[in-house]
Amino acid sequence: MPGMIKNVLKNFISKSATRPYPIEVRPGFKDARGELTNQMSKCTLCTLCAKKCPTQCITVLRKELTWEVDPFTCVYCGICVDVCPQNCLSHSTEHKKPARTKTKLILKQEKPPAPEEIIKTDEKPVVPEKIDPGHDYH
Numbered sequence: 859m860p861g862m863i864k865n866v867l868k869n870f871i872s873k874s875a876t877r878p879y880p881i882e883v884r885p886g887f888k889d890a891r892g893e894l895t896n897q898m899s900k901c902t903l904c905t906l907c908a909k910k911c912p913t914q915c916i917t918v919l920r921k922e923l924t925w926e927v928d929p930f931t932c933v934y935c936g937i938c939v940d941v942c943p944q945n946c947l948s949h950s951t952e953h954k955k956p957a958r959t960k961t962k963l964i965l966k967q968e969k970p971p972a973p974e975e976i977i978k979t980d981e982k983p984v985v986p987e988k989i990d991p992g993h994d995y996h
């Protein structure tokens with residue numbers, strides 16, 4: 859009993875072992891795969907990221923000139939970032955904030971990409987070396 863009282867008093871006055879999230883948020887680790895975003899000025903809407911995404915959470919609508927991702931379906935694997943021939947996808951180190959409703963990130967392109975650019979990337983996707991070439995990501 860005296861030992862327990864000592865522990866209770868010690869815990870009462872000592873600093874909490876956990877962070878009071880969301881008041882205090884731990885900064886993201888270097889190279890952490892947090893929120894996904896697209897630099898639309900470089901995106902050619904080639905759809906390669908959508909085709910390679912294992913959870914099919916990316917939708918590319920060429921007619922509407924939009925690229926969208928469902929952050930609640932994304933597993934933050936980074937495959938889309940690795941296969942994008944334009945290097946326009948990136949993860950921030952910050953993780954998705956808690957939310958009451960599920961919303962998608964929808965980004966719109968200001969002007970359509972040149973058609974020859976789209977055909978080129980569709981026919982010959984650039985697969986970086988760090989992706990296992992023997993692995994079928996479909």
Ligand code: SF4
Pocket residue numbers: 896900901902903904905906907908918925941942943944945946947
């Ligand atoms: S792979 Fe890259 S360029 Fe192609 S649609 Fe996705 S983000 Fe755009």
Ligand code: SF4
Pocket residue numbers: 894910911912913914915916927931932933934935936937938939
């Ligand atoms: S990180 Fe993975 S799951 Fe998320 S959008 Fe990219 S390929 Fe899909």
